[in-house]
Amino acid sequence: MSDDEVDHELLDLLRKSLGLGPGDPNAPPETKVLQNAEFIYDNSIDVALDMRHTKLAAIQILAQMQERGYGTRAWSEHQLHPKSKDESTVHFIFTMDLLNFSFWSEKSGEERFAVTYQEKRWTGYWSLVAALQRALDEEIPITTPSFWADEEECTDEVLQKVFRSDTDEEIPMLQERIKCLREAGQIIEEEFDSSVVTLIEDAKQSAAGLVNLLAERFTCFRDEGKFEGKKVRFLKRAQIFVADLWAAFDGEGYGEFNDIDKITMFADYRVPQMLHSLGCMSFSPPLDSRIRRHDPIQSGHSWELQIRGCSIWAVELLRREILKLQPDAKINAILIDFFLYDLAKEREEAGEEAIPHHRTRSIWY
Numbered sequence: 544m545s546d547d548e549v550d551h552e553l554l555d556l557l558r559k560s561l562g563l564g565p566g567d568p569n570a571p572p573e574t575k576v577l578q579n580a581e582f583i584y585d586n587s588i589d590v591a592l593d594m595r596h597t598k599l600a601a602i603q604i605l606a607q608m609q610e611r612g613y614g615t616r617a618w619s620e621h622q623l624h625p626k627s628k629d630e631s632t633v634h635f636i637f638t639m640d641l642l643n644f645s646f647w648s649e650k651s652g653e654e655r656f657a658v659t660y661q662e663k664r665w666t667g668y669w670s671l672v673a674a675l676q677r678a679l680d681e682e683i684p685i686t687t688p689s690f691w692a693d694e695e696e697c698t699d700e701v702l703q704k705v706f707r708s709d710t711d712e713e714i715p716m717l718q719e720r721i722k723c724l725r726e727a728g729q730i731i732e733e734e735f736d737s738s739v740v741t742l743i744e745d746a747k748q749s750a751a752g753l754v755n756l757l758a759e760r761f762t763c764f765r766d767e768g769k770f771e772g773k774k775v776r777f778l779k780r781a782q783i784f785v786a787d788l789w790a791a792f793d794g795e796g797y798g799e800f801n802d803i804d805k806i807t808m809f810a811d812y813r814v815p816q817m818l819h820s821l822g823c824m825s826f827s828p829p830l831d832s833r834i835r836r837h838d839p840i841q842s843g844h845s846w847e848l849q850i851r852g853c854s855i856w857a858v859e860l861l862r863r864e865i866l867k868l869q870p871d872a873k874i875n876a877i878l879i880d881f882f883l884y885d886l887a888k889e890r891e892e893a894g895e896e897a898i899p900h901h902r903t904r905s906i907w908y
């Protein structure tokens with residue numbers, strides 16, 4: 544029995560001896576991601592956080608976010624993100640965050656997977672968004688769950704066309720992406736009346752509840768690992784789905800949640816790189832040289848879990864420092880994360896990439 548199960552067992556015994564019922568079913572949902580991240584941070588030896596740089600970075604980030612008026616509206620201002628505040632955007636975001644993983648390539652800029660759309664070549668995350676927009680323009684209902692489940696209509700060939708590349712390199716993990724679509728299409732059809740809106744409504748405006756629902760019902764959202772013998776949850780794509788909804792709808796309608804601040808940073812491969820560049824996070828010599836050599840790190844390896852867990856905790860520390868500077872700042876982990884991702888892309892664009900991002904191939908991020 545794992546520590547977690549022993550804790551529950553003891554807790555229930557204690558409750559019974561005090562004449563209390565089992566866990567309060569009305570207790571607000573928790574994802575445990577932040578708690579797990581702190582556990583990883585407290586037990587990491589290959590990744591360290593630096594408070595001096597974190598305090599300095601908090602000053603810089605707060606100033607830049609205020610200067611840019613950085614808030615949820617920045618989400619819709621991106622050229623490729625959908626703008627309409629309706630169900631089609633809900634389905635677009637769900638499709639996008641179902642597939643929002645592993646775009647990195649060892650090929651050079653010109654040869655790596657890319658999608659040309661609106662006269663621009665898009666790579667990385669934006670290549671996915673461009674591919675979805677291109678498919679919709681070509682009348683392929685790629686954001687409709689019932690389409691994904693219908694293998695007559697939605698053949699592998701159609702999906703290959705949706706994700707076709709404008710270079711010789713195809714999109715990484717195409718087969719895994721097809722599998723995610725098929726699984727999700729079937730579950731939404733069978734359990735949520737073929738509608739993502741029903742899925743959102745089932746969470747009753749709880750961000751944590753929606754994250755837990757996704758992790759529970761869809762294996763392709765169940766992003767967790769085992770660190771020092773304890774189950775740890777990252778739930779990156781489940782969390783970024785909720786965050787994208789919240790941002791796209793400005794916290795209203797389908798994006799209205801009563802506990803949105805329970806969402807943490809999204810443990811991907813881009814923001815950890817930015818946290819390192821800011822001096823907030825550093826790696827042990829063996830891990831540092833492995834990353835600089837572009838050598839792969841196995842999904843689930845302790846090094847990978849330390850990078851992901853410490854990144855989540857680093858953004859929590861940044862959030863706390865920012866609120867010390869400005870207690871009424873309308874800033875949460877989501878906006879800090881979005882800002883750091885966009886900043887990382889700006890620096891990459893300007894050729895200022897410092898340390899490479901770590902190379903783990905997985906469907907989780």
Ligand SMILES: Nc1nc2c(c(CN[C@H]3C=C[C@H](O)[C@@H]3O)cn2[C@@H]2O[C@H](COP(=O)(O)O)[C@@H](O)[C@H]2O)c(=O)[nH]1
Nearest residue numbers: 643644645646667668809811812813814880881884908
């Ligand atoms: N933590 C975090 N990870 C993010 C994003 C985004 C894009 N979010 C948009 C929505 C609001 C923001 O303003 C962004 O415009 C993608 N990713 C992850 O990065 C990786 C792709 O990297 P590259 O290959 O270089 O594009 C991949 O794991 C992908 O899942 C984010 O925001 N936060």
